[in-house]
Amino acid sequence: MPMSVIESEALLDELSAEAPCGEDLEYDTAFAELEELIQETPERQYGDTIIPAQPPDWGAVKRTALSLFERTRDLRIATALARALLHTDGLSGFAGGLAVVRGMLERYWDGVYPLLDPDDDHDPTLRVNVLVALCDQDATLRGLRETPLVDSRALGRFSLRDVHIANGLLTPLATDDAAELPTQVKIDGAFMDAELETLQGNAQAVTEAIAEVLQIEATLTDLIGVTRAPDMSALAGVLKEMRNVLAQQLQKRGVGLTVEAEAAETEAEGRSSSAAGAGQRLVVGEIGSREEAVRMLDKISEYFERYEPSSPVPLLLKRAKKLVAKDFMTLLNDLAPGGVDQAALIFGSANEETSE
Structure with a gap:
């Protein structure tokens, strides 16, 4: 059954007056299970046998997420639930899952997890x-x-991906059956039949x-x-x-x-x-400016400093930040002072360019 408005609201109720968002379950075994369940199983090869990648068991993801909602209010669990509902309950389920995410942001910003x-x-x-x-x-x-927009008993199911293929906006995969490729005529017929x-x-x-x-x-x-x-x-x-x-x-x-x-x-x-x-x-x-790029460098550096303190990445990024505004010759002098003379021989010095 698709998630109803009432069910969405139930997931947004306070868990208690003292702790409306419950407890942080980041290190709980059930939370770890959810994070494992939501991962796609990559393609594997054993000898000459290739086992295709397998999507998550979305039913298990949904059940685990809902059980965790009994103890916590966590955006990580809410987004996992929304993604699971898309696959288990379709478009109405996805809308309900997004409503839960929105409700958490609006009601519990100060206390929702991660803190x-x-x-x-x-x-x-x-x-x-x-x-x-x-x-x-x-x-x-x-x-x-790939979520079906229409389901016709006579002509089958069709999604936005199918519409794109039918209109030449998307190239079919090699694994797609050429005889079963969607056409706009089939899609239109399905919508008329549904x-x-x-x-x-x-x-x-x-x-x-x-x-x-x-x-x-x-x-x-x-x-x-x-x-x-x-x-x-x-x-x-x-x-x-x-x-x-x-x-x-x-x-x-x-x-x-x-x-x-x-x-x-x-x-x-x-x-x-x-x-x-x-x-x-x-x-x-997408990064739209030098300033945004520098801010992203700061965020990357902060991540490694916080979660991987032994990593050399922050030191390298801090040096990289200092080089952002420098021209080529200044940058070369900073990185390899001995290389400036060699570069001048190859490209000519600034004085030579001026005199010409």
Whole structure:
């Protein structure tokens, strides 16, 4: 059964008056089990036999995450649950999982796990990194694109990935059966054959998921500032593509998206846009300026100093920071003073260039 609003709300109740978020289970065996369950089993080879990579057992991930919710309120568990619900309960489950993530941010920011570091100006990097998994291609977006948008008894299931292949936007894999490749004619036929109520439910779920993502982004911007909040547009973008496909197909059936769903998305987009107007978010997977690059070097250095204190990486990164603003000859003089004369012989000195 897909996660209902009531079930989502139950996962957001205070665990106790003294400790609303319960206990930190980071070192609990059940938490370790969840982290192991959510990992994909990589491709293996034994002699001439190749065993393909295996996805996580999402049912087990869901069950383990829900059991942990009985003792804690943790963003790591919430994101794992949202990803699991996508695979076990479909689009409505994913929207419900995102609602849990949003609710944790809105209600329990001060106490939700992982805790903010009081010794580092309450740095939210750990929490941001947890949420970035929702925008990761391998962790979430690939599975989202492969989630069925339509299920026809006569013509089969089709996803956003299938729509992309049918329209030449994506090259099929070598493992895809050429005889079974999707075409737009097949996809259109499936949407005409499928139950209208189911299609409307999928469209409603996708639109609600978009609203949840935009609310998560806006809430984070309010809490930690626009420069620290992650850009959730990769996730929102895939969901909007799915929404557009469903809207177009529903229009062919003579119906549209519900007024309530469109209103929720419009409200969330307005809040997200106003929050973004204050500055530029940290873009997941993309660095837009030298200043952002330097900040990322600082974050990488902080990670190794905190979790791998014997690593030489922080020393190397600190030296690298000093070289960012230097030109080639100054950099060469800093790294290898003896190499400056050799470089001058090859490229010519600055004085020679001036005299010419």
